[in-house]
Amino acid sequence: MSEQVVTALVSGLVALAVAGVGAALTLAQQRRERARWLTDLKSGWAIELHKARLDSYPEVFRVLGRLSHGSGAQVTPALAGEVALELNDWFYGPGGMCATATTRGAVLGLRSRCRRWAEDGGRRPGDLYAWRDLAVASLRRDVDLPGLESYDFSPGSTMLDALRRELESTEQRGRSGRRRAAVGRAGTPGGPPAR
Numbered sequence: 001m002s003e004q005v006v007t008a009l010v011s012g013l014v015a016l017a018v019a020g021v022g023a024a025l026t027l028a029q030q031r032r033e034r035a036r037w038l039t040d041l042k043s044g045w046a047i048e049l050h051k052a053r054l055d056s057y058p059e060v061f062r063v064l065g066r067l068s069h070g071s072g073a074q075v076t077p078a079l080a081g082e083v084a085l086e087l088n089d090w091f092y093g094p095g096g097m098c099a100t101a102t103t104r105g106a107v108l109g110l111r112s113r114c115r116r117w118a119e120d121g122g123r124r125p126g127d128l129y130a131w132r133d134l135a136v137a138s139l140r141r142d143v144d145l146p147g148l149e150s151y152d153f154s155p156g157s158t159m160l161d162a163l164r165r166e167l168e169s170t171e172q173r174g175r176s177g178r179r180r181a182a183v184g185r186a187g188t189p190g191g192p193p194a195r
Helices: 002-066 075-091 094-098 099-118 127-140 161-187
Strands: none
Touching: 002 075, 002 094, 002 127, 075 094, 075 099, 099 161
C-alpha cells in the first residue's frame, strides 16, 4: 500500500475515534441534563403539592374540630351529618385532590361513620373518634408535622429536659444493643467459644 493510502486510513480512523468520543461525551452530558431536569421538576412538583396541602388542609382541620370534645358544642347525630357533608365537599375539592391515599381513606372512613350516625341516630359509633384521630394524624403527616405529641405542662418539661430524656433513651438502647450483640457472639453456634 502506498503511503498516501495508509495516511488516509489512519486519519480516517482517528477522525472516527474523535467523533465517537465526542458523541459519547455529548450523550453523557444530555443524560446528566435530563436527570437534573427531572430532579428539578420533581422538586418543584413536591413544593407545589406541599403548598396546595397547606392551603386546603386548614379547612378540613376546622371541620374536624367540630367533632372535638373541646369545641363547646354537643356532638350529636345532626352535627355529625353536617360534618359528613363538609368532609364530602372538602374531599371533592382541592383538598381531596392533593391528599395522600391514606389521608383520603381516613377522611372517607370518618365521613362514612358520620353519615351513618346521622342517618341511624342512636348512640355515637364506637370508632368515630378513632377515625377522626386517624384523619388528623394522616393530615399532619402529609404536611410533615409530627404526630400527636404528649402535652406535659408539669414543671421541668422544657425542651431541654425532653432532649435530655431522648438522648438518655437512645444511649440506653445503644448499650443494650451492643450487650445483646456481644452475648450473641460468645457461645453461639458458629460463633467463637465462650471463655
